[in-house]
Amino acid sequence: MNGLQQIDTLIEAKWIIPIEPAEVVLNQHAIAIDKGIIQDILPASEASLRYQAKQTITLNDHALIPGLINLHTHAAMTLMRGFADDIPLMAWLNQRIWPTENQHVNAQFVLDGTQLACAEMIKGGVTCFNDMYFFPKSCAEAAIGSGMRAAIGMVVIDFPTAYASDADDYLAKGLDLRDQYQHPLLSFCFAPHAPYTVSDKTFRNILTYAEQLDTPIHTHLHETQDEIRISLESTGMRPIERLQQLGLLSPNLIAVHMTHLTDHEIKLVHQYGCSIAHCPSSNMKLASGLAPVAPVLNQGINVGLGTDGAASNNRLDMFEEMRLAALLAKATSGRADALPAHQALKMATLNGANALGLGEITGSLIRGKAADITAVDFTGLNLAPCYDPASHLVYTASREQVSHVWVNGRMLLHEKELMTLNPVELQYRTAYWQERIAATSKN
CATH class of the missing domain: 3.20.20.140 (Metal-dependent hydrolases)
Incomplete structure (x- = not known):
C-alpha cells in the first residue's frame, strides 16, 4: 500500500462520458476525487494501483456524466x-x-x-x-x-x-x-x-x-x-x-x-x-x-x-x-x-x-474541475440492450434512472435516496402552501 496517493473517493463505473473531450465514452474507468476536486480519470484496473481511497464506490451498470x-x-x-x-x-x-x-x-x-x-x-x-x-x-x-x-x-x-x-x-x-x-x-x-x-x-x-x-x-x-x-x-x-x-x-x-x-x-x-x-x-x-x-x-x-x-x-x-x-x-x-x-x-x-461563467469549475469531467457528477443506472429491461450509452441518456433513459449525485465531491443522492433534504418535511411544507393557495384561488 506504500506509495499510493491518498484520496477521499474513487468512483468506478461501466462508462464515463466526460463531455470534454467531445464525443468520448470511456469504458470501465474510474474518477479519483479529493477535497471535492477531480484528481484523475483513468482505467479502473489502474486506479487501485495508484490511489488509496477512503471510500470506493463501484457502479458496474452505470454511466457517469457531469451533473x-x-x-x-x-x-x-x-x-x-x-x-x-x-x-x-x-x-x-x-x-x-x-x-x-x-x-x-x-x-x-x-x-x-x-x-x-x-x-x-x-x-x-x-x-x-x-x-x-x-x-x-x-x-x-x-x-x-x-x-x-x-x-x-x-x-x-x-x-x-x-x-x-x-x-x-x-x-x-x-x-x-x-x-x-x-x-x-x-x-x-x-x-x-x-x-x-x-x-x-x-x-x-x-x-x-x-x-x-x-x-x-x-x-x-x-x-x-x-x-x-x-x-x-x-x-x-x-x-x-x-x-x-x-x-x-x-x-x-x-x-x-x-x-x-x-x-x-x-x-x-x-x-x-x-x-x-x-x-x-x-x-x-x-x-x-x-x-x-x-x-x-x-x-x-x-x-x-x-x-x-x-x-x-x-x-x-x-x-x-x-x-x-x-x-x-x-x-x-x-x-x-x-x-x-x-x-x-x-x-x-x-x-x-x-x-454562467462557470465553465472552468463545472460542466465536464476533467482533472481540476469540481466533482459535480451524476450516475445513471442502466439496469432494467427498458434500457436493454445498450449499444451507445450517450444515445441512451438522451433518447431512452429518464430521471428515474438517476442513482447517485455528487456536488463538489459531496454525495447528495445515494441509491436514489436524498442525503441532504428531508422528504417528509418537504411534503408537510408543500401541503401547507397548497392549502393556502387553493383557499384563495378562483378555480
Whole structure:
C-alpha cells in the first residue's frame, strides 16, 4: 500500500462520458476525487494501483456524466405546479400567477418552494441551477442547505411586489445579497425579468453594474409573438433590437427562450456572443412557439437547456428537456442529424456552465474541475440492450434512472435516496402552501 496517493473517493463505473473531450465514452474507468476536486480519470484496473481511497464506490451498470445544469428556472414556483395550466403566457401571468404571487409569495414561500425544487432536481441528476425569483436570499439558503450549486438571480422588475418597492430597491437588495454571500457553491446573475417589464433606465443601470462586476445578465427574451408586438407598438423596435441599442448584447447575456428569431437576429446573437437558454417543454406548454435551435446551433451560438419553472412546465426534468430539444431540432429542421445525442448532453452540461461563467469549475469531467457528477443506472429491461450509452441518456433513459449525485465531491443522492433534504418535511411544507393557495384561488 506504500506509495499510493491518498484520496477521499474513487468512483468506478461501466462508462464515463466526460463531455470534454467531445464525443468520448470511456469504458470501465474510474474518477479519483479529493477535497471535492477531480484528481484523475483513468482505467479502473489502474486506479487501485495508484490511489488509496477512503471510500470506493463501484457502479458496474452505470454511466457517469457531469451533473446537469438547469440554465433557467424559477425554483420556488414548484409550489404552483399545476395551478394555472392550459393558459397562454400573458393570461397565465396577468390572471393567475401574478395575483397569486401578490397574495402568497414571501421569504418562507421561496425557501420552502426552492427546497422542494432542489429535491426534485437532485433526484433528476441536476447539480446546478440558474434561478430568477423574488426573495433570492431564501433561494440561496435553500441551495446551500441542499448542497447544490446555484446561480442566484438578482431579480429586477419595474413594479412593486412584497419583495421590493421599485427597480432601484430590487437592485440594491440584489447587490447587498451578493456582498453577503461569498459561498463556494453560489454565483450571481442580474435577472431583469423581461423587456416588457423593465424600462430602458433600469436596463442601463443593470448594464453598468454588470460590466463593473463582470456578472451575467439573465432575462426572458423573444418568448412570444405578443411580446414582440408589444415592443413594436411601444418602441418601434423588436425586443432584441432594443437591447442591442441599450448595449446589453454581449457574452454576458443569457437570453431565455428566444423562440421567435429572424435570420438577422440569429446572426446578431452570434455576433455579440450571447448565450441562449432553450426551454422546449415550457415553450410548447404555453404555446409560445418552437425555437429555431438548428439554425442557432449552426451559427455556433452557445445554447444551454432549462426547464423554466414548474408552474409552466410542470417538471424540473432535464432528461426530458434533452430529449425534446433533440427531437424538436430534427423535426423543425427536417434533418435527422440535427442536434445529435452528444451535443444534447453538452447543452445540458458544459454549455450551461459556460453561459454562467462557470465553465472552468463545472460542466465536464476533467482533472481540476469540481466533482459535480451524476450516475445513471442502466439496469432494467427498458434500457436493454445498450449499444451507445450517450444515445441512451438522451433518447431512452429518464430521471428515474438517476442513482447517485455528487456536488463538489459531496454525495447528495445515494441509491436514489436524498442525503441532504428531508422528504417528509418537504411534503408537510408543500401541503401547507397548497392549502393556502387553493383557499384563495378562483378555480
